Amino acid sequence: MQVGMIGLGRMGANMVRRLMRGGHQCVVFDKDPEQIHRLTAEGAVGTGSLDDLISRLTPPRAVWVMVPAGDATEAIVEAIAQRLEVDDILIDGGNSYFKDDVRRAEALRARGLHYVDVGTSGGTWGLDRGYCLMIGGHRSVVMRLDPIFKTLAPGRGDVERTKGRDRMDGTAEEGYLYCGPAGAGHFVKMIHNGIEYGLMQAYAEGFDIFRHANSKRLSENMRYDLNLADIAEAWRRGSVVGSWLLDLTAAALTENPDLSNFTGSVQDSGEGRWTVMAAVEEGVPAEVLSASLYTRFRSRQDHTFAEKVLSAMRYQFGGHVEKADR
Amino acid sequence: MQVGMIGLGRMGANMVRRLMRGGHQCVVFDKDPEQIHRLTAEGAVGTGSLDDLISRLTPPRAVWVMVPAGDATEAIVEAIAQRLEVDDILIDGGNSYFKDDVRRAEALRARGLHYVDVGTSGGTWGLDRGYCLMIGGHRSVVMRLDPIFKTLAPGRGDVERTKGRDRMDGTAEEGYLYCGPAGAGHFVKMIHNGIEYGLMQAYAEGFDIFRHANSKRLSENMRYDLNLADIAEAWRRGSVVGSWLLDLTAAALTENPDLSNFTGSVQDSGEGRWTVMAAVEEGVPAEVLSASLYTRFRSRQDHTFAEKVLSAMRYQFGGHVEKADR
Amino acid sequence: MQVGMIGLGRMGANMVRRLMRGGHQCVVFDKDPEQIHRLTAEGAVGTGSLDDLISRLTPPRAVWVMVPAGDATEAIVEAIAQRLEVDDILIDGGNSYFKDDVRRAEALRARGLHYVDVGTSGGTWGLDRGYCLMIGGHRSVVMRLDPIFKTLAPGRGDVERTKGRDRMDGTAEEGYLYCGPAGAGHFVKMIHNGIEYGLMQAYAEGFDIFRHANSKRLSENMRYDLNLADIAEAWRRGSVVGSWLLDLTAAALTENPDLSNFTGSVQDSGEGRWTVMAAVEEGVPAEVLSASLYTRFRSRQDHTFAEKVLSAMRYQFGGHVEKADR
């Protein structure tokens, strides 16, 4: 089917490619003409403006917005919504906050427009591996877009079937899922990323303990000379901790066992924060997901003010003068 | 080659089977004659006592002990060591504390015996999937046992090769690894399990947030009716959080979406605790691994005394009388 | 000076008493006539309705709302604002969310009214001990209310003076503080309560470790027969951990060393949650404040769904059937 794609960055461009491979017609726009030219050369229909893009789509239209979350999304959603006509569909494939989806869906509904939120996992690997899609909106509207989702999704592949799945309907085994009304897609994606933070942190702490076990400072019965890349590699087969993230860790450690090419300053996107907020709003104890987020906060500071408060108290009560022992 | 196996429980019996499939001769013993008979019927050499087992092995012997960690292991290791002769090898394949390995290895070395510690991952799935093995001891001694390890390990399989691995030696890609001197195998296995706790907890918290999002108590823009089994299933393909543990989660949720067959009381074995202790000894911040352990501690109590202390303070300062709102 | 007080519960009634002791005239209202009668008998001016209350106050009025946070506050603030006249002051002394203060202050300003938010600490002890007040709003408006705040606050008392305070202005040493524009008072009170959660949890965990050290299950070199009430009492003097919360803990343990009169189910009010959200919004790692909140969440559930997910995974990979060991 035909789909408009706005935002041809790392994610959007590859999604267009995968869609074209699946036989869909992609009408594309980006603020950077270079990106448009590149995809036009690969078969997409390039456009020069939002108006142009809208005019080249046959109603009822499906316009997919794939821009970084935040203000950009808000502005573009608004700009497109103003150009759409009754029964057109606007799809937000970025990492929006699910409460924003609820609000936008209501605003668009008032104008006869449909809003669909799609959480997309797969990163730069998605072009070949497929994108895991978590989808929110009205079921009937989402159904209309099924050919697109089916193409973008990984499909069943050779993953071993879960026992009991043969008695169940739906597209989950294809790697895409209708999750519920507006916001449900991004809600599921949000928690997906929250879990991702936790998984990453679990590996990270474990390898940190390995790393320190190689330290000269430890007593002899604690000290080893462990090969971290080999450990990660060995675990990829047959162990309980096998995962795609472990595969990546093995690759990184094979490339550079000291990871000396990384400063250790770790960004966080909105989802990790929203996950903690959702847990707090729901009253769910989410220690691990929170701790994973806080590690990232901490990683971006030289020292927290909290640490200075600790030092200050220690100085006051015991005359302790802290020495840096880095 | 020939190997003695002591302990024919869930793990030991299947390891014997996998070894026999690989053409090795297994001389077996267990305190339960029933287990011995079963494996004898499958081709193993059954024995009636430790002495019998030792006498049926050709020196230099290799005796693998596969009993639950703790006092049982200590006693059996001692009993076997007394019966072994110079240059024989004693392998502890259970979940011993690595500091115990260091101690035992020294004691055996004084008698001319070799001690090898093997951390084994794979659970009940290992028979077909293979066991991921993490091995400690003298390198030359471990080399002698290579045919056994190679058979037990999963082998390369169809797992995609890590970039750069072609330039590296060793057995990591086969799913088994020589980690270092005595204790190194169990040290690596210990952290493996610590990470496992963290990974499990990350998924668990995420699905808990989903579960609560289905709650009637929440305001409407927080509330959904999510299908947890479908979500887990969809994530198995193309998503960043794909893993073997996710596969198991999908299977469990498919079987019983409410998990009502589980009380929620969760045991912990020694490794999770030792991991936290190792982190503390090394000075490594291990929030997530610790929190995962504490969740299990908490799960086995109706209420902690700590919670009563909180209630008591609240009562004292504000006259708050707590109401259970379960 | 004259002040209207709406809400004569545990907090409001005692504040009226303390204000009257300080020579202020209190015009009071509550939805429960019984509360009004009681305070009228003690010298307050009772009123029969909001309209009545407003009419009995001399403009420019100062009306203090002291009702539980949430919908009640919102409704009452609205109801009063509609009855006030230009230059009147509305004071919210409850535990409102600081973002609600910002919104309300703007709404009232548009009508020429002043909004002041006051975070109040002191609980049932405040009548005699005084209330620690954290105040937000326009400085000049807050200044007008200074006589009221001065009376409610504890005053300097015999607390030892902080070195360097003699060179500083302001009312901090009196136990009340102008914190900044609208919302600043409740923001400071919010963090105050967040810290309170953390302090409480620190003591609670420590006493839990003591409690378990008395356990028969531990090995002999870990086991003691500690008297928790005596420990708390001893620490009240000369130790680094002395505090008012410790005083309360000592009182509770003296009353009932087992705290068997408490179930262990612990409520949380909004501030602990908002504190975590503020930390997340600001990017501040707040492990301890979050963990303290999560402990309370956990305390109100028999088992979390997360724990069942853990059990389910364990069952899937190892055939582990969990046993409750309570």
Added chain:
Amino acid sequence: MQVGMIGLGRMGANMVRRLMRGGHQCVVFDKDPEQIHRLTAEGAVGTGSLDDLISRLTPPRAVWVMVPAGDATEAIVEAIAQRLEVDDILIDGGNSYFKDDVRRAEALRARGLHYVDVGTSGGTWGLDRGYCLMIGGHRSVVMRLDPIFKTLAPGRGDVERTKGRDRMDGTAEEGYLYCGPAGAGHFVKMIHNGIEYGLMQAYAEGFDIFRHANSKRLSENMRYDLNLADIAEAWRRGSVVGSWLLDLTAAALTENPDLSNFTGSVQDSGEGRWTVMAAVEEGVPAEVLSASLYTRFRSRQDHTFAEKVLSAMRYQFGGHVEKADR
């Protein structure tokens, strides 16, 4: 009574002074003759060696060792024990690990000597404020030392009496406590310090949130210009979070509101670590005490290896290149 004191550092010297003020005779030794001279000038009996010290004490002797925990203590305890005679008492007033106490007490008992472990809180303030003492050993032996403990302890002072205390025996209200057999004193002191870490961290996180609320980066309805020294000061009176540690925080913030004289690198002594280990051994969830320890671990590193692992994974899956945003 007469007491020998070995170790005249910050703690030991002031304890000697307080003991002399209380009329006790102190026979002192330190490896630094300067310290001995100083106290001799103040009335102590200086000695030139351990042998000299022992010879100047009248049997049965009481020798108090006040040296930094660790190897020093072990060596000195051994050296003194070799010089003591039957029924002499050796007191370890430092921060030893309680399991070491158990071991030492047994070793000394075999020689007819008594071992008493005393946890001491009070820091540099103890000379005037008194030292809170937590004592382990045989009750009868501890009783013999009561005059010394009574002098060192703060005494009742003007602290308000806990309700119900009048019906209870013991010395807890004097600020010193017999806790139980060998190790009990240091066990209680260990948890005391673990709690201290938690309390400190709670304040530290709260003030960190305040600090960030002053940030230009936040949206306007989150941003304030809070005076942290004033907040700490205001809370000292009438608030729920009042404590001695808050007094110190107020002092530090008054001195330097930015705490720019502190790097933020925070040391940890053994007790925090042992507290976490005790919690793990006992199966007590101790989130807050652990998180407080981990914060200190983290504070002493530029970046953890764990953080680099996170960055490496992010780079692998999404091509994210982390930027330091300090």
